[in-house]
Amino acid sequence: MRNILPDLRRERGWSQQRLADKLGVSRQTIISIERGRFDPSLPLAFQLAHVFERTIEEIFSDAE
Template sequence: MENIIAEQRGERSWSQAHLAKLLGVSRQTVISIERGRFDPSLPLAFRIAEVFECRIEDLFTPDPRSEQS
C-alpha cells in the first residue's frame, strides 16, 4: 500500500514521535508505515484516520505494482 501519512504529519508539524504517541505505537512503527515497509492493521488504520480526521481511503491507496490482474 502507498500512503500519505508523512505528508499529513508534516502539514501539522508533528514529529514521528508525536504521531506515535497519539496512536499508541512506537516511533519505529510510524517510520515503517510511512516508508511503506509495514501495512497497519485495520484497527490501527482506523485510528490513524481518526487522528488525521479523514477516511482511511484518503490516507492509503493500493500499490499498483502489487495488484493482481
C-alpha cells in the first residue's frame, strides 16, 4: 500500500518520533508504514486521517 505520510509529516515539520508520540505508537511503526512494509490497522488509519485532516483514501492508495 502506498502512502503520502512522509510528505504530510514534512509539511508540518514533524519528525517520525513526534507523529509516533501523537498516535501512541512506536517510531518503528511509523517507519514501517511510510516504507510500505506494514499496513496500519483500521483504527490507526482513522487516527492518521484525523491528525492530518484528510480522508484515509487521500493518505493511502493501492500499490498497483
